[in-house]
Amino acid sequence: MSNDVEATPVPPRLEDLQPKMKLTGTVKKIELFGAFVDVGVGRDGLVHISALRPERVNQVGDVVKEGETITVWVRKVDPKAGRLDLTMIEPLAVDWSDLKAGQIYTGKVVKLEKFGAFVDIGAERPGMVHISEMATYRVEDVSEITKVGEEIQVKVLGVDPRKKQIKLSMKALDVVEEEEVAEADEPNLTAMQLAFQRAQEGRVAAGKGKAKFKGNRREQEDILRRTLATRRK
Numbered sequence: 001m002s003n004d005v006e007a008t009p010v011p012p013r014l015e016d017l018q019p020k021m022k023l024t025g026t027v028k029k030i031e032l033f034g035a036f037v038d039v040g041v042g043r044d045g046l047v048h049i050s051a052l053r054p055e056r057v058n059q060v061g062d063v064v065k066e067g068e069t070i071t072v073w074v075r076k077v078d079p080k081a082g083r084l085d086l087t088m089i090e091p092l093a094v095d096w097s098d099l100k101a102g103q104i105y106t107g108k109v110v111k112l113e114k115f116g117a118f119v120d121i122g123a124e125r126p127g128m129v130h131i132s133e134m135a136t137y138r139v140e141d142v143s144e145i146t147k148v149g150e151e152i153q154v155k156v157l158g159v160d161p162r163k164k165q166i167k168l169s170m171k172a173l174d175v176v177e178e179e180e181v182a183e184a185d186e187p188n189l190t191a192m193q194l195a196f197q198r199a200q201e202g203r204v205a206a207g208k209g210k211a212k213f214k215g216n217r218r219e220q221e222d223i224l225r226r227t228l229a230t231r232r233k
Helices: 171-185 191-232
Strands: 022-031 034-038 045-048 069-078 083-087 104-113 116-120 127-130 151-160 165-169
Touching (some): 127 151, 165 171
Parallel strands (some): 045 083
Antiparallel strands (some): 022 069, 069 083, 104 116
16 A cells, blocks of 8 residues: 655655654564654654554554555654654644644634634644634624635634633734734834924923913903902992
8 A cells, every 4th residue: 555645855864854744665664563664764763553544453564564655754753862753644733732822823614603613723623713703893693704614814812732622713813904004004203203203292282381371371360450440449
């Protein structure tokens, strides 16, 4: 059984290998616990029996044969110990340890519910965009915003690896975009221009204060004159 899948060109050394790197190799030897595969770095890698398929495998020979060319991915590599662990199960694009609040992903909508949409961003489980996180306005029907199969951009709000939950938002991206547009509309001033503008604003405010003071003084003088005139009468 051969996997006709394009793989990354093999690096010349074991030190050049990285986790999740896709390689093409030849099965050199089969054991009860797995298969040894030559990927061209001078050290055969081991595909453990549990890494041959997502489902349970009883015998290694049921999946691969010696001399067969297969596609594998790097699980772990230890150049000092000369150890290379491989897998035939394509790794997740996004591990739980990779997920952080604030990250932005492009994902595919895989399911719609009344309360929101589930989006596949390459993690073990789809994340959920609650209906309240779909737009900056009130959304009555999820299908008005998106549909199954559509690719959308989302922002990670929170992650709970224990519960296998990923909270996503579409609205958060709209808010950021609006803020960026508002900032772009503001003129870009140099430090000197900004200082001059503030000085001008200060002078205007001081001028208004003086004018108000002068106005009050005139009013007081008028009242005093009227009072004296009344007493004279």
